[in-house]
Amino acid sequence: MPSPSTRSAKASEAFYESSISRIVEMAWEDRTTFEAIEAQFGLTESAVIDLMRRHMKPSSFRMWRKRVAGRRTKHAVLRGAVFLRYRAKHTRQ
Numbered sequence: 001m002p003s004p005s006t007r008s009a010k011a012s013e014a015f016y017e018s019s020i021s022r023i024v025e026m027a028w029e030d031r032t033t034f035e036a037i038e039a040q041f042g043l044t045e046s047a048v049i050d051l052m053r054r055h056m057k058p059s060s061f062r063m064w065r066k067r068v069a070g071r072r073t074k075h076a077v078l079r080g081a082v083f084l085r086y087r088a089k090h091t092r093q
Contacts, residue, residue: 020055027052028064034074 023041026032027048034045043051053061068074 020051023048023051024055027068030067030071030074032074 019041023037023043026037026040027034034048037048038044049065052064056064
């Protein structure tokens with residue numbers, strides 16, 4: 001019988017694998033902040049960057065990093081209170 005720590009590691013890995021496409025989608029969206037990703041998935045900005053590096057083609061990752069670097073809308077502190085939450089058009093309202 002697996003130990004509790006092994007079971008929880010496997011469960012978190014399964015959750016992680018099922019959430020990768022959503023994390024990539026949120027990171028690719030201009031108006032979704034890194035703080036929103038952290039609140040939903042528990043990944044810091046650097047963890048999101050590492051995930052994007054591992055799961056994207058090198059050219060796509062470079063293009064994304066160039067576009068996101070310094071972008072005000074990707075950081076809640078920089079964007080102000082005008083946009084408190086962004087929801088993609090294809091998600092349920």
